[in-house]
Amino acid sequence: MADVSDPLSLEWGGRPARGAPGPMLAALEPAAHRYRFQQGARRRSSVTYLDTVDRRLRKKGLSLRYESDSDSEVLVASAPDGIDTTELGEAPVWPALAEQLPAGSVADRVGPAMWVRAVAPVVETEVVSREITARNEDDKIVARLHWQEATANGSPTLARVSLDPLRGYAADAERIARLLADSGEFVVPERSLAEVWLRHAADDEVERRPTITAGMRADVAVATALLGFLDAIERNVAGTIDDVDTEFLHDLRVAVRRSRSVLKLTGDALPERLVARGARELKWLGDATTPTRDLDVYLLELDELATRLTVGTRADLDDFATHLHWERTVARRSLVRALQSKRFERWCESWRQSLTEIVSSGGSEQSGSVEELARDRVRVAYKRVLKRANAITPDCPGERVHSLRKRAKELRYLLEMFAPVCDRKPHRAVVKNLKRVQDILGAVQDGEVQSASLRVFAERMLDRRSASAATLLAMGELSAGFAGEQRQARDELTDALPGFLGSSVHKRVTAMLP
Known part of the structure; x- marks a missing residue:
């Protein structure tokens, strides 16, 4: 896929052709007086855009996608300075940590940005495409046009055409792009497809996030903040239970600590019984998650700890690492039991219901602003x-x-x-x-x-x-x-x-x- 800064990548504004030859050839008519276009076979594929849950790749200007069709499966990493591709011998399993990605240039590219986080599907798209060859007056192929139409989760179809010139015919490809753009039906896109889909997903997340606004009643503001923290707790439960990566538990614990602090410092704006139960359950949750997190920190820092040794070596810490893993296995059993317990489930339900009722009521005048x-x-x-x-x-x-x-x-x-x-x-x-x-x-x-x-x-x-x-x-x-x-x-x-x-x-x- 061509980079959006490439003038040979165009976005079509017409109705989706879904690979039908008639509409596609009609759209290329502005350049048909100089070139003859011949369509290849219609192909269907799926493209899955991946990122960590905290969008580390996107923040670093990277995108990672898994492309599959009836003939091949490939992992593609895009960056401002180029594209890396790794062919896959078998379907990948998501989520995946950096060390679980297939060895190759893609893993080398995205691994440092991933850190200890796992990548997982963010957006899954279905793509219908055709390759179209452009021939000049001498009937020589001067460029290949890749027409792609992608849809995701009921969103409007995005149609992109990228031109790949054959050696020695770059001027012809540029001429075709110019003729199509001049027609008014095509424009040079501002963002890549990856950025469009990932931005759309990010906008959905922001839209769902509870937000404090000026003029709120104090009790509504506190309840709104606590609802946001509850969202973060629940959002990280599955990743913690499945042990996807260690940061799910970390983020869950941060949300618990924030909730406890907000209750302690502003809880008098809420009903006393609600605060008392919330404080009790949040303390229980904090205690249940502490042992595993403490062990995670040691295991994550083990290699760094080895660099501090002046007499000993990394191998001298192997028994320590084995012991940490053993303790973590034991601690995780208790952690998972707590997160899968009826106590946790019922508290989350009642906590959300009580806070939502406060927000929906508009708040009490006595609570102030x-x-x-x-x-x-x-x-x-x-x-x-x-x-x-x-x-x-x-x-x-x-x-x-x-x-x-x-x-x-x-x-x-x-x-x-x-x-x-x-x-x-x-x-x-x-x-x-x-x-x-x-x-x-x-x-x-x-x-x-x-x-x-x-x-x-x-x-x-x-x-x-x-x-x-x-x-x-x-x-x-x-x-x-x-x-x-x-x-x-x-x-x-x-x-x-x-x-x-x-x-x-x-x-x-x-x-x-x-």
């Missing part, structure tokens, strides 16, 4: 962060740093929730500043937690007699390294906090609020 809620709760959360930040010293107990991290995370979730009613520029600056502090707080916490966790893992491995001496020594080296990194992060935190506590940040917080 979303703007009033934003001003009040962001100021309170910001003061809590400042109070705890002022108590941080290089030698203060780790509990103070952990408390600051939790309060900073709560403030971040509030800022994200109320972003639609805040002034964009100062809001962006405050979030950026807060992210920097959170990164350092995370480094402090990670150093402490990982150092302690490695000791716990070592004890469990000793109990199971599954650790070699080399593995235990390597884990000890890593534990000591994390302790050192924690001390360094504490120094960085002490240096960074004055920037967040300064008057300029306080002014931005005041300026961004509605």
